[in-house]
Amino acid sequence: MVVKNKARLVAQGYTQEEGIDYDEVFAPIARIEAIRLFLAYASFMGFIVYQMDVKSSFLYENGFRRGTIDKTLFIKKDKGDILLVQVKQKDDGIFISQDKYVADILKKFDFSSVKTASTPIETNKALLKDEEAEDVDVRLYRSMIGSLMYLTASRPDIMFTICAYVRFQVTPKVSHLHAVKRIFRYLKGQPKLGLWYLRDLPFDLEAFSDSDYARASLDKKSTTGGCQFLGKRLISWQCKKQIIVANSTTKAEYVATANCYGQVLWIQNQMLDYGFNFMNTKIHIDNESTICIVKNLVFHSKTKHIEIRHHFIRDSYEKRLIQVIKIHTDHNVADLLTKAFDVSRFNFLIASIGLLNL
Structure with missing residues (x-):
């Protein structure tokens, strides 16, 4: 107020x-x-x-x-x-x-001497309310989640996992607490990961957008993922459950792309203060139908069910503020922010976005 x-x-x-x-x-x-x-x-x-x-x-x-x-x-x-x-x-x-902060929270929650985990979240394991399970200390659960949220300032590798488990803060169960403990065991094994901004790189703006269709087990909503780079330097990333229930993969991807462009627009405006005018910024998408909707006005009749607030990306494309580029799913680094992966795919993605041990 x-x-x-x-x-x-x-x-x-x-x-x-x-x-x-x-x-x-x-x-x-x-x-x-x-x-x-x-x-x-x-x-x-x-x-x-x-x-x-x-x-x-x-x-x-x-x-x-x-x-x-x-x-x-x-x-x-x-x-x-x-x-x-x-x-x-x-x-x-x-x-x-944030390795010093990682050491602090590992000590705080007594994870300094535990077995490590190769990934922060298990694959192919649905997140459920588990209402019949035993309750756990709400204050402990929230304290652990709150401490982990500070790590998203430099650790996009745990962003999706934290966003998933933060939804169970009202009535956390034993299964949820065990899942959060896995994040700490992962941090125990990778405490020094950080973002490396190499000097001898170009300085162009590009973005990656992705979504995971209807993966949320509780309400079947899709997850939006996006990340933005300045010459291979990761400066921004997003992971968010969509507020609508998408009735197609294309709609979920289109909403995610519009969300990604909102962040790109903010970066474009910020960079004007630095003397850079990033026109025609590349946004990489792995869904051909989404690219067609952005580029071709004929597809408008097939997208009337999509809220108008998501269509501003079409106007920006016509003004040449952005361009949408098809990318293979295997190379879409925004995938890291939408779902869980096995250790090989997970390690490939965190290396691709510039997370390193120095």
Whole structure:
């Protein structure tokens, strides 16, 4: 509430002056995607990143504090002094990781000496409510999920799994807790994975879109997956269950592509501030029918059941803001964000998106 934030300012003894901060009642907070975008640009240009501390905790209880040690940038959460993200600056690029935070949560939940798992989630095992099973400690389950959610700042390899199990926070069962523990066992085996932004790479914007049709066992909704790169540097990714029940694979893929383009549009606008005008951005899709719908207006009569808000991608294609490219499913890296895989396919995908051990 605006009134609440104004009251918080007054309680701290601050006064507002018209023309200066009369309308500014919220602290400016950078999206994590914006930080990764800046780091990708810095790696391309060969910049050494410095920073200054800005205190904004009088507006938000959980602000962010940052400090620099040598060439490593630390992003911390003020309350509890939790280390979130490490950014190591090297001569040939920038490496983003959270291995110190992984070590902290493994110790917190007593997973420091457990057997490791090769993947964060089992394949071909449906996620069910399991209502007849025994209940578990809700606070423990939510605490584990909440701790894992911070890891999505640099670990897209666990994004799909966390999005799947976060849906069972109301009444978690033993089976759900065991599944979440598997994520920790996977992290135990891969604590140092991070995003590598190599300096000597091109700097073009491209995206990948995918969906998993009707895989949600509870309501048969599809899962949207998307990821965006600046010259092979992964800067943004999405995993989200669609709010509608798609009645065809094509519709599920089309909705996912529109969602992916929404993020591409945001990146295009952000890059204008850096002096880059990324027109005709490539969006890679593995569904031929979706590409036909985007390109060919004749298909409009067959897509009346799709909500109008998803059709803005057609207008953007006509304006040459994007181009849609057919890609084989085996090479669609957005697949990582839509479903579970065996260890060989999983390792191939995380290597393809730039997750490495350094």
